[in-house]
Amino acid sequence: MLDFPHKQSAHCESGVAANLLTHRGINISEAMAFGIGVGLFFGYFPFVRINGMPLVTYRAAAGHILRQLIAIPGVQMYQKKFRNQDEAMAELDRALAASIPVGLQTGVFWLPYFPKALRFHFNAHNLVVYGKEGNEYLISDPVFPKPVRCQADDLARARFASGALAPKGKMYYLTQVPEKLERRPLIARGVRSVSKSMLASPFPLIGVRGIRFLAKRLAKWPQRLGRERADLHLGHVVRMQEEIGTGGGGFRFMYAAFLQESAEVMQERRLHDCAASLTGAGDTWREFAAMAARICKDRALPDDSYASMAACINRGAAMEEKVFTELQQWAKQHP
Amino acid sequence: MELPNHSSDEGITDGLKIVSYALNSKGEYELTPDFVWPPVNVANHLAWLEIAKQITQSREKVAAGRVSCLHYYMIANQMDIGLLAKYTSQPRWKVFLHLVPFIFNKLPASTLKKYAQLYKIATDDLIQGRLRPPIYKPE
Incomplete structure (x- = not known):
């Protein structure tokens, strides 16, 4: 059986990317994979519904980080989706027989090793299968502290979960990696691309404009939806922000960790300062979440209200706008 | 975010020890295990x-x-x-x-x-x- 470097991480996709690269001898931290994979994002799409709730996302769409990593010169990845379940499992077994650790996109609901409180129909989870013993697969799931095991038919179900973002048995593995990863241009590229999506999106539901749009809508929820539904919506926003895999603060802390690491690599003071400001933005998101939790629990303090939550989000938006403007200017100087 | 006091409340993760990013005393980010932030549990x-x-x-x-x-x-x-x-x-x-x-x-x-x-x-x-x-x- 092959020796796979399982390392627990805060977010599944960047964790899988980092673990797969590390296995091929390129040491890269999760935060770095998240940064150069352009994982940070904001979008609020009320017309897309998840369990009847509007879609709020603090990160790029599933698969985005991996797509960015493939775009790195010298990195090549084999990817395949399937129609047939048996064929998909057979191909997985073949790859494992050749000692290749395989990344899979799965649904969370069908994975028995997941704690039951997290088993929602969420289909964009990533994990690495690195071995098979009898009818059990050995899985390195990046959000778990230790490798786990899963029965073959449960894994097959998880790979063919239906619904939004259906994985369709997607599997992938690295076929080629460069001898050494030159990080400096990748960091600059990643930073440029994130600041662009956060600041310059023509679509008003994305980036800083999206955050302000959320604030505007959120302030009106109690009137539009009634108290109970408004609280449910609020809980949903907080869950998306703080759920396992966000590293807390809606991925802002994870991105700040990336900026800190980049500051070391690039020998650049400004990135350190940006990391500190982004931490401030993350703290504002947390302040909002704490207030939201108090409201949901009916333990609101005197000045907790939907209006003050909207103000809090707007404050976060202003901070993020400042950070990403600064980062954009920095990236311009590092083509 | 400052490193919080480690919460003993396993809450919603059923004892799954997750990690998240937090600042240590030197102001550097590190992955901190074993911490579930209460508002997530509420939500x-x-x-x-x-x-x-x-x-x-x-x-x-x-x-x-x-x-x-x-x-x-x-x-x-x-x-x-x-x-x-x-x-x-x-x-x-x-x-x-x-x-x-x-x-x-x-x-x-x-x-x-x-x-x-x-x-x-x-x-x-x-x-x-x-x-x-x-x-x-x-x-």
């Missing part, structure tokens, strides 16, 4: 309360004979008609009709088997209308 708890409420409502409807027991299984496993239709590769209108007790009671064994396999129960459970716990909460 998650709220979501499960809502699901539990829906399940109770569905149980009552099944008991009153207004819907078939398939409705309970659908709701208990957090599905809606669209999702259930996709999982069983049937058109939505068929699934919609199967929620009606009168129609459900006349379903052929092959259709019942599809549902039973999906929810990992015996076909007999569906015929007898026994309400087993959902997939994620085995007995």
Whole structure:
């Protein structure tokens, strides 16, 4: 059986990317994979519904980080989706027989090793299968502290979960990696691309404009939806922000960790300062979440209200706008 | 974010030790294990309360004979008609009709088997209308 470097991480996709690269001898931290994979994002799409709730996302769409990593010169990845379940499992077994650790996109609901409180129909989870013993697969799931095991038919179900973002048995593995990863241009590229999506999106539901749009809508929820539904919506926003895999603060802390690491690599003071400001933005998101939790629990303090939550989000938006403007200017100087 | 006091409350993750990014005393980010931030628990708890409420409502409807027991299984496993239709590769209108007790009671064994396999129960459970716990909460 092959020796796979399982390392627990805060977010599944960047964790899988980092673990797969590390296995091929390129040491890269999760935060770095998240940064150069352009994982940070904001979008609020009320017309897309998840369990009847509007879609709020603090990160790029599933698969985005991996797509960015493939775009790195010298990195090549084999990817395949399937129609047939048996064929998909057979191909997985073949790859494992050749000692290749395989990344899979799965649904969370069908994975028995997941704690039951997290088993929602969420289909964009990533994990690495690195071995098979009898009818059990050995899985390195990046959000778990230790490798786990899963029965073959449960894994097959998880790979063919239906619904939004259906994985369709997607599997992938690295076929080629460069001898050494030159990080400096990748960091600059990643930073440029994130600041662009956060600041310059023509679509008003994305980036800083999206955050302000959320604030505007959120302030009106109690009137539009009634108290109970408004609280449910609020809980949903907080869950998306703080759920396992966000590293807390809606991925802002994870991105700040990336900026800190980049500051070391690039020998650049400004990135350190940006990391500190982004931490401030993350703290504002947390302040909002704490207030939201108090409201949901009916333990609101005197000045907790939907209006003050909207103000809090707007404050976060202003901070993020400042950070990403600064980062954009920095990236311009590092083509 | 400052490094918080480690919370002993395992809460919603059922004891799963997750990691997240936090600043250490030197102001550097590191992955910190074993910390669940309370607001997530509140939000998650709220979501499960809502699901539990829906399940109770569905149980009552099944008991009153207004819907078939398939409705309970659908709701208990957090599905809606669209999702259930996709999982069983049937058109939505068929699934919609199967929620009606009168129609459900006349379903052929092959259709019942599809549902039973999906929810990992015996076909007999569906015929007898026994309400087993959902997939994620085995007995």
